[in-house]
Amino acid sequence: xxxxxxxxxxxxxxxxxGDLVFSLPLLKALRNNFPQAEIHSIVKPNLKELLxxxxxxxxxxxxxxxxxxxxxxxxxxxxxxYDLLICLARSEEGFMLTALSKAVIKAGFTHFPWDLCLxxxxxxxxxxxxxxxxxxxxxLDVEITQDNYVGLLPIDGEExxxxxxxxxxxxxxxxxxxxxIKAWDEEKFAELIILLHAQYALAPLLVGGxxxxxxxxxxxxxxxxxDRGGRMGIVDLSGKIGLQELVSILRGATLFxxxxxxxxxxxxxxxxxxxxxxxxxxxxxxxxQNEKSMVVRHEMECAPCYVKPSCTxxxxxxxxxxxxxxxxxTLLLADTAR
Numbered sequence: 001x002x003x004x005x006x007x008x009x010x011x012x013x014x015x016x017x018g019d020l021v022f023s024l025p026l027l028k029a030l031r032n033n034f035p036q037a038e039i040h041s042i043v044k045p046n047l048k049e050l051l052x053x054x055x056x057x058x059x060x061x062x063x064x065x066x067x068x069x070x071x072x073x074x075x076x077x078x079x080x081x082y083d084l085l086i087c088l089a090r091s092e093e094g095f096m097l098t099a100l101s102k103a104v105i106k107a108g109f110t111h112f113p114w115d116l117c118l119x120x121x122x123x124x125x126x127x128x129x130x131x132x133x134x135x136x137x138x139x140l141d142v143e144i145t146q147d148n149y150v151g152l153l154p155i156d157g158e159e160x161x162x163x164x165x166x167x168x169x170x171x172x173x174x175x176x177x178x179x180x181i182k183a184w185d186e187e188k189f190a191e192l193i194i195l196l197h198a199q200y201a202l203a204p205l206l207v208g209g210x211x212x213x214x215x216x217x218x219x220x221x222x223x224x225x226x227d228r229g230g231r232m233g234i235v236d237l238s239g240k241i242g243l244q245e246l247v248s249i250l251r252g253a254t255l256f257x258x259x260x261x262x263x264x265x266x267x268x269x270x271x272x273x274x275x276x277x278x279x280x281x282x283x284x285x286x287x288x289q290n291e292k293s294m295v296v297r298h299e300m301e302c303a304p305c306y307v308k309p310s311c312t313x314x315x316x317x318x319x320x321x322x323x324x325x326x327x328x329x330t331l332l333l334a335d336t337a338r
Contacts, residue, residue, distance in 0.1 A: 006034040010082040013043045014089050017262025020047050022130040024152035027056035032145040049243040053154040077101040126285035148289040153269040165203035172258030173215050181280050182259045190222030191322045210239035273332040279316035280305045294328040
């Protein structure tokens with residue numbers, strides 16, 4: 001691809017935190033290969049914080065909801081007339097924006113018949129992830145300059161506004177109704193929290209969205225109902241903080257433990273020790289990418305699987321015991337103490 005012909009580049013991002021993090025090395029590759037180009041990221045408004053201050057993005061365009069917001073965005077895309085527009089989304093909305101954009105080259109992933117608007121297309125393997133984004137870059141003949149997202153999250157240096165313990169572990173159960181297939185038992189999270197506090201004096205800090213408040217409350221009740229954890233202070237920030245403060249809090253953590261989620265990828269991108277619990281999803285595609293990380297899973301013939309609604313047993317997560325997760329925590333904490 002001729003670098004001289006690339007003066008404006010647009011990227012239509014996916015809607016989830018983890019997907020946004022997986023796009024960071026793609027943004028870096030575009031910046032490194034086309035340093036003269038103006039790069040625009042089209043994102044859902046709630047994800048703007050994660051790109052604010054990025055060296056790889058010149059403008060952030062919000063992809064709002066509602067007819068008027070869509071029409072305004074289409075007008076903006078047509079006015080910008082990108083030399084290259086990459087649509088990472090495979091939704092009807094993403095393809096519609098791409099088709100109407102007047103971009104010179106439109107690139108994205110196959111999803112018939114919506115992908116008929118694309119000039120360059122690549123197939124998705126497994127999950128939406130950096131592996132597939134890298135495939136698309138190679139299809140575009142764009143050199144990959146970093147093969148992971150570690151260190152690419154923009155850090156604005158803003159200090160967190162709340163007082164937290166000196167040493168704490170961030171726990172991200174992430175068990176909303178949408179993620180029940182990935183959930184680990186609340187009792188097991190509570191047991192792990194008690195062990196980490198007893199052996200390493202790590203204060204537990206629970207994070208998540210509003211849809212995880214019930215799960216986190218159950219974990220807290222389990223800890224407080226145990227003689228070993230009754231007096232332990234627990235900070236529950238589920239539904240109470242934005243993404244910038246979450247990033248700041250993760251930066252100060254001694255350890256992160258959670259299920260496969262966007263928050264896990266934020267922790268991995270910041271490069272803190274990460275223990276991630278995997279069940280139905282495939283760590284080859286969506287595992288943490290920093291070296292200070294360990295994936296813990298219970299091996300099963302049916303895992304990884306992609307037919308989530310059909311599974312009612314959740315055995316891949318249910319059979320994952322506390323001892324194995326604690327062992328991974330111990331190994332990572334020992335490594336970081338050296």
